[in-house]
Amino acid sequence: MIQLIQASAYFQVVSLAAMVDAGLLPDADRRVLVLANGSQMPEITTPLRENPGFDALAARFDDVVDLGELLWPRRPGQFNPRNEELPLFEKLLRHRWNLGEERVSLVLESIQVNPAQAMARIFFDAPISVHSDGLMSYGPTRNKQSMQMLQRLRETIHIDLVPGLEPMLLLEAPVQRKVLGLESLAAVFAELAAGLDPAELDLPPGAALVVGQYLGSLGILDAAAELELHHRMLLAARDAGASSVVFKPHPSSGPTAALQLRARAESLGLGFEILDTDLLAETVITLMKPLVVISCFSTALLSARYMLGTPVIAVGTAELLQELGPYQNSNRIPVSIVDALLVQKLQTPAEAGPNDELTPLLRAVAYCMQYENLPGLRGEAAAFLEANYSRFGAHFKRRRLAALDLPPHWAHPRRRRHWGRRLQRRALRVGTRSLQRLARTLQEGASRASR
Template sequence: MNVTQVFLASTLYGTATLAAALDAGCLPPAGRRILLTSNHSPAPEVTPGLDSMPGFAALRTRFDEVLDWNAVVAPQHPSAWAPRPEDVPLWERQLRRLWGLGRDRVELVVESLQVPPAQSLCRLFPGAAIDVYADGLMSYGPTRFRIDPQIGMRVRRVLHLDLVPGLEPLLLTEFGVRGELVPAPAVLKVLTELADLAEPLGPSTGEGAGDGSGEEPPALLLGQYLSALDLMSPDEEEELHAAMVRGAYEWGHRDLVFKPHPSAPGAYARRAVAEAGRLGVRLRVLDAPVLAETLYQRLRPALVVGCFSTGLLTARALYGIPVARTGTGAVLGRLAPYQNSNRIPLTLVDALVPD
């Protein structure tokens, strides 16, 4: 029987993780591989999707076809839509016809199995084996919500990066699911491929903006757009960015680069720019929507600073770059509810990264 693997991805970094897993032979052979992209932004109709991001064209070569999940469930939002149980047979027949699956045996490779769209897709193919991949820190914690055993028992393994050496993922262990590492050399190879293809960094803004090309490598500051997650107010987030500037200055760095979250308003860098001007340090605010890992290779920063970004542990584990955190304890102290998906990343960064 022919096998078709369907890979669900919503971010460029997640797609890079899938590409590395395929390059390293972590997944069994298949007659056909479909990359199913999903845009989770609040207004996906007006937000560029994954397939328009710089470097995506290089990653899509690992797949036979790229399809759009948003188009399948429109006008519903992919993060909210779930099928009614009685409609599942109809949906499976429709997707098999729409995607040309015929009687192929389907295997699914998804992230964030606890919530749509991954859980919805797994419900629509009740006979499909499932592999879960994790490109961040959430997999190190237990499963946040009860998973239907009809889904959980079909999961074969959790593919993950070795961001905390020696620590095993707890995700889905209640179903006896084993963790499996995506080899770091394969991940670095794919990330290097993306960095080599990335466009030149866009123009900078900021008081005394530097280009990170001086004798001393710059410190890289990572924004996360935490106010969009209701973890802090916009004013508090601007102050957090200013605190990153002060912290890097206190560590002796005078050439700084700030990478905002791609979805964050440009105004969120204003206080950081003002603080850099007050301290007399050079600050560059990047306009280009690039991966942090691309900047690690392009800029070779001397320090990476953030709140609880996965990029902090990526920098240390994969690139050997020193890292520092800012504001992590305050966010962790008021995080609610207890099973908030950010609790494990916050806890790990708070415990493992110096302030």
């Protein structure tokens, strides 16, 4: 059997290499790594093949193909063939990727969106495994999946970024859970770092590392709010005792924000360097050994803390919990995780044992996000909110609780309750009038028929 393994980011390539080393991927006669660059602006970002250390990672696979090159000028995320085109694309991919007529299995990163969903539709009878490299696997499935898709799912493979925390991705499907331990991932990052010379980066010792995110590009914050958020990160670095800051912008962000942040750093008396590199944050941390890593809700915060043992600071998570919209935004669970662990100082499930508070918090948030897909979580979500809303209210929106009729009812917006009752009365009146019109129509029809 040939195994097609999709990756849309370089961190995924690293995590998949670690999964191969740990023996977590399903057995296959031949493994083909399918690159599908998921960048918002792939034209101006470094191709996955050109990232430092890629060749060493690619050696774990039998072949490497690039879906983006095949689809150009269409981006992989835009790949959404019509049903009648699926057999044609299967023939094309089998020919271009030298698959022949052999059976195929799929290891996909996200079956909710394209191109993963498109590949699942093209190879319609292939068993599916889902791999996850970040915090979103701890959140619920974004969209309701068809029964045919659910029946093909075999397992999920996730990194133990939050030690002991069970993912809620595909909670509605009977899948096997496989866990990639942080020690396996750390070994791959150590391999990548060993092939580099720290002197080439020329990083100041004892500096704070600020990891940027592209919140403005995603429409989560406007440019001014994102600049203020980064300014608060500079203040956190200064308060932590750093005399200089190394800023690693997100690969998809533009240069303007970094230049504005330099002026802010100089006004605070901080040295400031922009790290222009394609190295992943974890590789930089391994080489640099910073005083502290600072970000908002980047995955690098948790990999730095739990995998690399580096101090971390999260900034702006409480405000972002309220800014995120709609409530079911897929970033909500990652923000809740970082806020709960690094701001509210909860323990991970592995640390807390039977006193785990993080898991019930996230399950309550997940129910509020995707209540239609996860009706079985309603009872425990209600019980958690009744007992813990005063401590964890920032993770929930009052209007959402009111719409779902969840406790505590005293937190429901008053106007929302009145509006809801008016809406119910109006719906009842409309329904009554509709029934009356239907009854009259039936009576008139029966009268005409009897003549």
